[in-house]
């Protein structure tokens with residue numbers, strides 16, 4: 023099953039955007055996120071592809087679900103190159119535990135396709151090592167910062183870290199945490215982020231949402247964002263920054279509600295990313311506007 027609205031394989035060359043599942047949970051403590059891509063594809067069939075707010079038919083955007091990218095633990099240490107296409111098309115990956123962001127960003131960074139990274143996440147993910155694993159999903163932004171430079175990393179929505187992590191990030195990483203978002207609102211945070219044309223990777227950990235609307239995650243963290251606020255944040259970031267690739271991670275169907283609420287919200291986020299890309303690049307191309 024392909025993601026809803028995807029071009030068929032015959033028409034794949036017409037695609038402007040690529041979706042890629044990454045069914046991997048080798049660096050999570052509680053397994054299940056490897057089933058995320060399948061659940062998200064299935065959930066995407068349950069939503070209308072006509073987006074009401076934008077009056078936009080998603081299938082008009084021409085995107086192709088390439089299927090799954092298989093990662094091995096060796097991919098994380100650079101012991102094995104990951105097989106990834108390097109077309110000019112924008113890519114949206116969906117996991118998978120959060121550790122998948124690192125080998126993807128590493129590959130894009132080394133090909134000069136990504137310079138800065140924005141992470142939207144309940145957790146700082148800045149431990150040096152977790153359960154003797156430096157590539158744990160709890161360490162992913164630490165590894166990313168070492169790769170691209172800590173001044174090139176921005177974290178949004180954080181509301182959980184250890185004291186040790188906080189000591190490392192407080193002077194090192196630009197951050198608009200959950201408290202600031204709550205006090206000032208999405209618009210003020212977007213104004214503070216500013217505009218820029220650096221090639222940006224946007225990583226969205228679904229646990230940034232409140233656990234009441236995203237319960238199917240390994241580490242639910244109370245007092246999270248609403249989906250409306252997250253979608254507004256994504257719209258604002260994509261309007262202001264040159265987002266070239268993104269991911270949606272940490273959906274764990276084994277921990278989700280029986281009707282797959284977390285997967286539904288993940289596919290809604292992917293719909294919004296596609297719509298934002300389309301509105302930024304070719305608003306004239308959409309006959310319903």
Ligand SMILES: [Mn+2]
Nearest residue numbers: 144145227229
């Ligand atoms: Mn997280």
